[in-house]
Ligand SMILES: NC(=O)C1=CN([C@@H]2O[C@H](COP(=O)(O)OP(=O)(O)OC[C@H]3O[C@@H](n4cnc5c(N)ncnc54)[C@H](OP(=O)(O)O)[C@@H]3O)[C@@H](O)[C@H]2O)C=CC1
């Protein structure tokens with residue numbers, strides 16, 4: 001199977017690499033073209049523009065940072081739409097809101113193309129290990145044609161119906177993740193303030209129901225102030241913002257998520273946007289010191 005791949009950030013690079021090592025022919029493009037080099041060493045071809053990739057490939061996957069990036073790669077100069085035509089499939093795996101996804105879907109299908117949104121849950125390591133959870137929605141037949149690729153990229157896929165449902169599910173999952181990370185950060189900070197050992201807190205959590213995989217994996221690195229990015233904090237804040245907008249559209253107040261979003265915004269203003277999202281712990285500690 002030959003696929004195009006647009007966006008070689010933390011996730012896209014790992015996903016494209018997985019496809020290559022499982023026998024797919026992959027043509028890659030990235031805004032910063034130098035990031036294609038490592039993939040080329042592993043057998044990928046390079047498309048000069050998103051349009052060139054779509055021209056060459058029947059199926060093109062995108063993994064881009066946020067709604068403006070997803071929109072610009074489709075609608076911009078030399079963008080996806082310029083070569084989209086009958087029978088070609090576009091699979092957007094970026095985390096965006098349902099409106100962005102619907103706008104892209106409409107434009108692609110209006111020129112005869114086929115669209116699937118397929119955001120993923122799981123971070124850098126699951127992407128490297130082909131263990132993502134894929135939340136697909138859109139054209140069912142295209143979903144079925146992509147199952148071979150999804151079985152390489154993920155451990156489980158869900159087909160959730162109409163365009164927008166994958167985006168919504170992903171934002172809800174990440175809203176829970178961001179809120180949990182904040183509660184955990186406050187717990188670590190409070191343990192420290194009260195003279196308890198944060199390391200012991202993690203041990204205690206690990207023995208009970210509250211010690212989820214995220215806490216157990218991130219806790220020890222947070223205590224070492226190691227925030228090497230697996231999931232960049234700026235993307236987690238984007239997801240909180242989009243989830244809060246989804247809450248507003250559906251008349252649901254989400255004060256816990258709103259408070260977590262504020263903490264991520266504070267962390268960004270401390271220059272932590274490109275660090276791992278667990279760096280919100282630094283913002284929690286800094287805020288605590290002010291009081
Ligand atoms: N990291 C993670 O753990 C997970 C991330 N996600 C989601 O996946 C997506 C990608 O995440 P991740 O790989 O971590 O992000 P990165 O920040 O590592 O990569 C972002 C990618 O988007 C590209 N990009 C950004 N802006 C533009 C633009 N205006 N035009 C064209 N390309 C652009 C970047 O290109 P360039 O290299 O030129 O900057 C890069 O290829 C995000 O939506 C994120 O929320 C989902 C699950 C897990």
Ligand SMILES: O=CC(=O)O
Pocket residue numbers: 095120121122123174231
């Ligand atoms: O979107 C991030 C993730 O870990 O999933």
